[in-house]
Amino acid sequence: MNGADLQYLRRFAKKRAVSKERQVLPAAFEPRRDEDALSFTLRDGSLQSQEQLLQYQAHFSIQPSGDLPGLCFLTHCNLTEDLKPPLPPRYKEDETDPVYGKLHHQTDVPSLTQQNQMATQATQNGLLLPAKIKGREHPS
Numbered sequence: 001m002n003g004a005d006l007q008y009l010r011r012f013a014k015k016r017a018v019s020k021e022r023q024v025l026p027a028a029f030e031p032r033r034d035e036d037a038l039s040f041t042l043r044d045g046s047l048q049s050q051e052q053l054l055q056y057q058a059h060f061s062i063q064p065s066g067d068l069p070g071l072c073f074l075t076h077c078n079l080t081e082d083l084k085p086p087l088p089p090r091y092k093e094d095e096t097d098p099v100y101g102k103l104h105h106q107t108d109v110p111s112l113t114q115q116n117q118m119a120t121q122a123t124q125n126g127l128l129l130p131a132k133i134k135g136r137e138h139p140s
Contacts, residue, residue: 006076008040008089008105009047010122011069013062013131015138022130024072024122026115037106040089043073044103057129059099070131070138072122079107083117 010028012018017028031038041047047056057068080086087107094101110118130137 007043007073013069026119029115029118040105042103068132071128078121
């Protein structure tokens with residue numbers, strides 16, 4: 001993949017991150033409580049198939065509930081050319097994750113305007129996997 005084709009996965013576990021119409025909402029791009037930047041996972045060759053994405057989703061199950069995060073993605077161009085001002089992703093290994101930590105990237109925390117732009121871009125790219133919260137898919 002060349003730089004323009006790179007995709008960055010974003011996990012979210014909030015019911016209000018996706019509408020019933022499967023539109024990604026700005027809440028998907030709010031930093032989690034443990035984030036001082038916005039985390040993404042580079043979608044490399046190990047994260048292309050539906051089965052691989054389901055394994056990734058299961059890896060990040062939320063404990064103790066067992067809820068599964070939803071997945072959307074932004075492209076490198078979405079983050080560096082379409083977003084105003086741009087939020088270029090930078091590599092930052094997550095040493096606490098031996099499986100996917102080497103694919104970890106982050107951007108600065110987006111403004112509300114940028115979160116709105118990112119939600120529009122992620123909706124256009126398509127929702128990869130819905131979140132499963134309390135045994136139900138969201139959006140349901």
